Amino acid sequence: MEPRAVTAPSPAALWRPRWRYEPAHLALYAALLLVVGVLVVLPIASVLRGALVDSGGFTLAHVARFFYTPLYLESLRNSLYAGLGATLLASLLALPAAFLLGRYQFRGQAVLVTWLTVPLVIPPFVGAIGLNQALGRAGALTLFLEDRLGVQFVAAEGLRGVILAHALHYFPFILLTVTNALANVDPSLEEAAKVAGARGVRLLWRVTLPLVAPAYAAGAILVFVRSTDDLGTPLILNVKNMLGPQAYFRITTIAREDPDGYAISIVMLALALVAVLLATRLGQRREVATLQTGARASGRPLRGWGPWLLLAYSVLVGFLGLLPHLGVVLMSVSRVWSLTYLPTGYTLDHYAEILFRAPQFVLNTLLYSATAAAVAVAVAVGVAYLQHRGRVPAPGLLDFAATAPIAVPGVVLGIGFLRVFDRWTVPWLGVPLTALWLIFPMLYVARRLPYAVRATSAAMAQVHPTLEEAAAVCGARRWRTFRRVVLPLVLGGAVAAGVLVFVTAAVEFSATVLLISRVEQSPLSYGIYLYAQSPRGRGAAAALGTVAVVLVAVGTYLANRIGGRRPALTW
Amino acid sequence: MRRPVVETVSEERVLAVEVELDRLTKRFGATAAVYGLSLSVGRGEFFTLLGPSGCGKTTTLRIVAGLVEPDNGRVLFDGKDVTRLPPWDRNLGMVFQNYALWPHMTVFDNVAFGLVERRVPKAEVRRRVAEALDKVGLTGMEGRFPSQLSGGQQQRVALARALVVRPGLLLLDEPFSNLDAKLRVQMRAELARLQRDLGITTLYVTHDQEEALVLSDRIAVLDSGRLVQAGTPRELYENPRDVFVADFLGGANLLPGVVVRRGSAEVEVQVGDARVIAPVEGEAAPGQPVWLSVRPEHLELSFGDAGGLRGTVVATDYLGWTLQAEVALADGTRLQVRGLDPSTPLRPGQPVSLRIRSERARVFPRRS
Numbered sequence: 001m002e003p004r005a006v007t008a009p010s011p012a013a014l015w016r017p018r019w020r021y022e023p024a025h026l027a028l029y030a031a032l033l034l035v036v037g038v039l040v041v042l043p044i045a046s047v048l049r050g051a052l053v054d055s056g057g058f059t060l061a062h063v064a065r066f067f068y069t070p071l072y073l074e075s076l077r078n079s080l081y082a083g084l085g086a087t088l089l090a091s092l093l094a095l096p097a098a099f100l101l102g103r104y105q106f107r108g109q110a111v112l113v114t115w116l117t118v119p120l121v122i123p124p125f126v127g128a129i130g131l132n133q134a135l136g137r138a139g140a141l142t143l144f145l146e147d148r149l150g151v152q153f154v155a156a157e158g159l160r161g162v163i164l165a166h167a168l169h170y171f172p173f174i175l176l177t178v179t180n181a182l183a184n185v186d187p188s189l190e191e192a193a194k195v196a197g198a199r200g201v202r203l204l205w206r207v208t209l210p211l212v213a214p215a216y217a218a219g220a221i222l223v224f225v226r227s228t229d230d231l232g233t234p235l236i237l238n239v240k241n242m243l244g245p246q247a248y249f250r251i252t253t254i255a256r257e258d259p260d261g262y263a264i265s266i267v268m269l270a271l272a273l274v275a276v277l278l279a280t281r282l283g284q285r286r287e288v289a290t291l292q293t294g295a296r297a298s299g300r301p302l303r304g305w306g307p308w309l310l311l312a313y314s315v316l317v318g319f320l321g322l323l324p325h326l327g328v329v330l331m332s333v334s335r336v337w338s339l340t341y342l343p344t345g346y347t348l349d350h351y352a353e354i355l356f357r358a359p360q361f362v363l364n365t366l367l368y369s370a371t372a373a374a375v376a377v378a379v380a381v382g383v384a385y386l387q388h389r390g391r392v393p394a395p396g397l398l399d400f401a402a403t404a405p406i407a408v409p410g411v412v413l414g415i416g417f418l419r420v421f422d423r424w425t426v427p428w429l430g431v432p433l434t435a436l437w438l439i440f441p442m443l444y445v446a447r448r449l450p451y452a453v454r455a456t457s458a459a460m461a462q463v464h465p466t467l468e469e470a471a472a473v474c475g476a477r478r479w480r481t482f483r484r485v486v487l488p489l490v491l492g493g494a495v496a497a498g499v500l501v502f503v504t505a506a507v508e509f510s511a512t513v514l515l516i517s518r519v520e521q522s523p524l525s526y527g528i529y530l531y532a533q534s535p536r537g538r539g540a541a542a543a544l545g546t547v548a549v550v551l552v553a554v555g556t557y558l559a560n561r562i563g564g565r566r567p568a569l570t571w
Numbered sequence: 572m573r574r575p576v577v578e579t580v581s582e583e584r585v586l587a588v589e590v591e592l593d594r595l596t597k598r599f600g601a602t603a604a605v606y607g608l609s610l611s612v613g614r615g616e617f618f619t620l621l622g623p624s625g626c627g628k629t630t631t632l633r634i635v636a637g638l639v640e641p642d643n644g645r646v647l648f649d650g651k652d653v654t655r656l657p658p659w660d661r662n663l664g665m666v667f668q669n670y671a672l673w674p675h676m677t678v679f680d681n682v683a684f685g686l687v688e689r690r691v692p693k694a695e696v697r698r699r700v701a702e703a704l705d706k707v708g709l710t711g712m713e714g715r716f717p718s719q720l721s722g723g724q725q726q727r728v729a730l731a732r733a734l735v736v737r738p739g740l741l742l743l744d745e746p747f748s749n750l751d752a753k754l755r756v757q758m759r760a761e762l763a764r765l766q767r768d769l770g771i772t773t774l775y776v777t778h779d780q781e782e783a784l785v786l787s788d789r790i791a792v793l794d795s796g797r798l799v800q801a802g803t804p805r806e807l808y809e810n811p812r813d814v815f816v817a818d819f820l821g822g823a824n825l826l827p828g829v830v831v832r833r834g835s836a837e838v839e840v841q842v843g844d845a846r847v848i849a850p851v852e853g854e855a856a857p858g859q860p861v862w863l864s865v866r867p868e869h870l871e872l873s874f875g876d877a878g879g880l881r882g883t884v885v886a887t888d889y890l891g892w893t894l895q896a897e898v899a900l901a902d903g904t905r906l907q908v909r910g911l912d913p914s915t916p917l918r919p920g921q922p923v924s925l926r927i928r929s930e931r932a933r934v935f936p937r938r939s
Contacts, residue, residue: 470673
């Protein structure tokens with residue numbers, strides 16, 4: 001191919017610039033800006049306003065009060081402690097396995113990868129219920145330790161429980177990024193080091209680890225962000241003095257307009273923002289280390305005791321990761337399970353409860369998630385198209401706004417939704433928008449739009465502009481070109497993203513919990529929380545949790561099949 | 572909404588258009604990709620835009636396609652101004668450098684695309700797609716996807732897709748640059764045959780001078796967005812207008828010299844310690860510095876000191892059917908010699924002398 005000295009015209013410069021901007025594009029742009037503005041910008045702005053503005057105008061008094069209030073400071077400390085603890089523990093669980101999977105080649109490797117990513121299919125607050133059955137105060141393993149070894153140690157309790165639940169759920173993030181990075185490190189980089197005389201530990205320390213470090217850091221930051229974002233696990237484990245629970249309680253039990261709630265939100269927002277920006281920076285650095293030559297280091301066979309030790313450790317981690325699932329599933333079919341290793345009686349009553357007596361949780365979830373997925377995909381296709389081809393002013397603005405929620409904790413977005421839409425009265429019905437079920441799909445669209453946009457935009461970037469030019473030359477007008485060429489080419493990525501939106505919306509809790517006004521409208525995630533409040537309801541909570549796990553597992557499988565790539569699993 | 576597209580012809584031969592480019596200018600930022608370019612392409616003519624990277628040939632083609640709008644100037648099809656007409660209303664066929672086959676469509680759907688856009692009835696679509704695939708030798712491949720085809724086959728699909736709509740004008744943007752050398756020659760011959768059979772006006776963009784010489788009725792050589800010279804391959808090769816054309820088309824040894832004497836249609840030029848009489852057109856006053864341009868095949872090589880330019884063999888390229896050599900003169904000037912008998916026993920370091928076939932040399936002005 002011949003390099004061109006003259007810059008090739010960008011696709012946006014095509015076709016009749018009689019106007020600088022394309023009217024049809026402008027109309028779509030305006031519509032999407034409106035949607036994203038209402039669903040994303042307004043709620044975030046409202047939270048900022050609640051924290052930084054009072055009757056006297058701009059003020060830092062509320063934020064300052066946060067740092068003078070011992071309870072809030074303790075919450076901040078606890079949140080940081082839990083986040084960092086979960087990250088550290090997750091690293092300990094993931095790194096040995098990542099090294100094994102990224103550097104060695106052995107039979108059953110694919111099985112081990114799948115097994116070690118299974119923890120991702122269980123939402124952490126559901127996992128917490130199962131974990132409680134295994135390692136809680138009356139958990140099977142706790143009892144076992146006490147009976148047989150005389151050790152009194154409750155692992156899944158309080159902050160320690162939160163850390164454990166999060167580490168067991170999120171460690172695959174680190175595992176996947178590091179394994180991938182290890183496998184993608186250009187072999188010539190290590191070969192060059194070997195030729196230069198470095199080997200063994202020195203090679204690992206001076207070349208391999210620095211190359212993989214950015215990927216590890218990105219995975220670790222993701223664990224930290226998700227962990228501090230999660231409200232469900234602390235609530236299930238009854239830990240109240242953390243940032244999320246504090247914000248939730250201030251807004252729902254003290255007052256809708258309580259400025260402290262917004263001040264806490266701002267602190268959470270700042271934390272998440274710093275972490276996401278850091279991850280983005282690292283992500284840019286990461287690309288330097290992997291070359292797109294397609295050359296991959298061929299894995300070494302398992303030889304010597306080192307790798308076998310790693311394998312044994314990985315299998316142990318695999319079993320640990322299954323504890324929450326086992327706990328939940330067993331709990332969901334147990335009649336009585338108290339102070340014994342295993343249930344003393346089995347029943348399907350809990351499933352009858354959630355499927356026949358109170359089916360609304362599951363039905364609501366299906367309705368909300370499907371609606372959210374459809375809307376998110378439609379919006380994402382529009383945003384991605386305008387970003388890559390749009391003849392509109394500042395196409396990046398829309399993309400930026402649509403991906404902004406990635407740095408907004410669920411609690412904060414929920415609080416923003418509550419503050420904005422509680423004041424919007426629906427015409428004819430005379431009730432606030434927050435009283436309608438529509439508020440949930442709206443919330444899920446806002447919260448998951450970044451993933452849909454990222455995936456669709458990536459698919460759009462793969463569509464070479466000449467494919468559209470060829471269609472134009474063949475006689476297709478813009479709309480026909482979009483329908484016959486662009487849409488079919490991005491649809492795979494968009495639908496895969498839609499399935500993921502569906503799945504993640506189905507188990508969303510952190511923001512959902514703020515918008516529950518009537519139990520009949522609540523989705524599955526809130527149902528789990530509700531049932532879990534009473535000891536008698538735990539079985540039904542576990543049954544709902546099992547349904548959630550099945551939904552997530554099936555959805556993830558489908559998204560993988562459609563998208564053809566391992567999508568980022570994040571909720 | 573949709574303007575009815577006029578079916579150009581119903582029989583096999585298409586109604587080719589005449590193309591005129593009138594003072595086209597297109598700037599990208601501060602650089603002019605095309606500057607004041609005027610050309611006309613006759614009905615059914617195979618016309619090539621030739622030039623190095625960045626000379627503006629692709630931009631010119633894209634302006635003709637309607638994919639880029641010029642800042643100034645007009646594009647005329649059969650005398651009708653189409654400058655503002657969008658590509659879908661120009662009735663074109665175009666083959667892109669990367670083929671631009673739609674990966675989600677089969678070969679059939681790729682080829683049928685333009686017919687579907689033209690609301691051609693289904694039965695006729697099937698007939699014409701079959702016909703087009705037959706023309707490019709791909710019958711039976713209808714159900715394949717582009718990813719299941721070789722580079723050459725993809726190229727043929729792209730050509731069939733361009734031809735099936737019976738366009739008035741066929742545009743080709745370096746269509747063979749992604750093929751290997753052997754396939755390129757084969758496809759070149761097939762394209763020439765198809766173009767002749769269909770009598771379709773063809774605008775062809777390439778930086779490959781051999782392709783241009785073989786295929787074209789006429790060639791326009793472009794440099795920095797400007798037209799340098801247009802003419803038949805023979806005209807351009809034998810009478811290049813300047814050093815650029817001479818060197819780009821066929822290659823040329825440039826020897827600095829000074830005019831000694833001017834005749835009616837020839838000049839005598841002092842080159843080193845040799846004097847050469849070469850034909851000339853235009854200005855060439857005695858004392859004027861000039862380039863003497865000599866094609867590598869117009870140098871006769873003999874061993875030892877046989878008069879003419881004396882030099883030493885620096886390198887030889889043995890190509891089997893022919894032999895080429897690089898010869899360094901005493902002042903360091905290096906000359907390419909082509910078309911030697913491959914059995915010539917030539918070694919680097921050997922002293923040789925070169926005689927210029929001066930009747931084939933050209934003289935161009937040189938800024939001293």
